[in-house]
Every structure is written in C-alpha cells, then in structure tokens.
Amino acid sequence: MTAPSTVNAAARAGDGPRRTARRPRTRTRARRASTWAVRAPLLPALVFVIAVTQLPFLATLVLSLFDWNSFHPGSRRFTGLANYATVLGDSTVREAVVTTTLLTASVVAAALVLGLALALLLDRRFPGRALVRTMLITPFLLVPVAAALLWKHLLLNPEYGLLNGVLAWASRLFGDGGAPQPDWVSAAPLIAVGAALVWQWTPFMMLIVLAGLRSRPYEATEAARLDGASEAQIFRYLTLPHLRRYLELGALLGSIHIVQNFDAVFTITSGSLGTANLPYTIYQIFYQAHEYGQASAAGVLAVLGSLVIASVALRVVSSLLRGEASRG
8 A cells, every 4th residue: 555655755746847847937927027017118108109200101101192282172082103203203302302412411521520629629628618518519409490590690691790790890900991791691502501500510419429539448548648649649540430439320310300401491591592402392392382292202202311311421421430440
C-alpha cells in the first residue's frame, strides 16, 4: 500500500513542469501590463497629434482629387490626378518652386554660418555676455509678421528707413550730402526677403550650435593646446567634427520651416517682383482663384517638396562636414 506522502510527492513532481511553464507566461503578462501602464498616459497625446496633423493632411489629399471652385459649388466632381497635372503644368508654380528652393538654400546657409560665428563668440567669457546673448535671441522671439514689417518700414523704406538714413548721414559726413536713396525692396526684392529671414533664423541656429559647443569634451581641447595646436586647428579638427550633428539638425529644421514661410513674402513684397514662393502661390490659388482642388494638390506637393528639400539640405551639410573631417 502506497503511503500518502509518496503519492503527494509524485503529484507535486508531475505538476512541476506545468508550474515552471506557467511562471514565464505570468512574467510575460506582468511585463506587458507594466509596459501598457507606462504607455497608456501617452495615448491621448498621440491621438491628439494624429487628429491635429494627419487628419487635415488626409482631408487635403481627398480634396486634391476633386474639381472644386467656390464660385461654382454645385459643379464639384471627382477628377482623380487631374489637379496635380494642372499644377505641375503651371509655369507660375514652377517658378514658385525655383524661388522657394533658392530662398531656402540661401537663408539656411547664411543663417548657419552666422549662427556658428555668433555661437563661437558667446562660447567665450566676456563682460555682459548674458545681456548680449539675450539681445541676439530676441529676433527669433518676434512674431514673423512683426519682423517682416520691421524690415519693410524701419530698415528698408526709401524715405525714412534706417539704411538710407545711414547713407545720408555718411554722405553728409564725408561728402556733399547727395547720397542716393534707393528703394531696397524694388531693387533687390528677393535679397530683402532673404535678409529678413536670415535675421530672424540666425538666433535659432546659434542656440543649436551653442548647445553643441557646451557639450564639447574640454579634455581633448586642452590636450590639443598643450601639444601646440592653434585655435584654427582646434576648430577644424576637433570642434567642427563635434558640431556636425548639431549643424545637420539646424539645417534640417531650418529647411522645414523656411520652405513653408509665408509671412515675409506676403508682408514685404506681396509676392511681386519674382518673390512668390510656393506657400504664397498656394494662397493665391486658394483665396484669389478659389480653386480648392488645385490649391489642395499644390499643398500636397508642397509637403512632399519640403521633405525633399530638407533631405537634400541635410545630405549637403553632412557631406561637406564629412569631407572636411576626411581632409583633416
């Protein structure tokens, strides 16, 4: 006759593998529950971001497939990709794409160079550095329309602008007082718009580069100085390679925002004199021609173009910095 203890021991031995198999499942379920407990508070924010960003783009994509003019609301009909063909075949849109590319590339390049120079200046200690840093950041904090109005009237106005005032003062000081008073916006409209954008976006680039300078390994810099390296050599072989990621980030974010700029073009030139970029052209198609389908198609192309321009700018900056590092 088998003892009860022996039977119980055999039963526990038989249940051993089952209990062992259940434990990993229990741990997996507990791990999943803890993961969802961390992610669950972020779901409302994710839903909000999707609703704010993706749903409007989806609606724009749907509208781009319809022939819809607000002057004739009853004649709305599905046309497929006809709006895209119309937009791509429009010479005005092609000129706007060229203007947008030229304006974005020049503004990003100039803002990056000036931002790098100002960041190198602010990385040094000197009296009043905090005040100078605050003043240099101020242009980026202005409302874009206010910044454009400031450049149009306070600086570039031919009658009472600051630039012509400086020319007149210098002419009276060193000459006969007959200094020319050019109309800067009419003489160089694209440069006027680009200068306003460079002035406003240089502080943004400066902040990104300054953050990169603050994260430099100072031990390597001090070792290079002890080895007799000059400041130019330290900048070329140590500082610039370290700033590569920050310069790439500045070029990427700057390209995405500047390619979509509307305020400066609308305020300074109203899209005239060859300064109409793609956002302003979309505004004309939508609010002046009231072609909702064509404007939506142009908007979709503008989003795709923004991604292309940002990717190209990122690759160009990356290749330049990589080539500089390889030559070093």
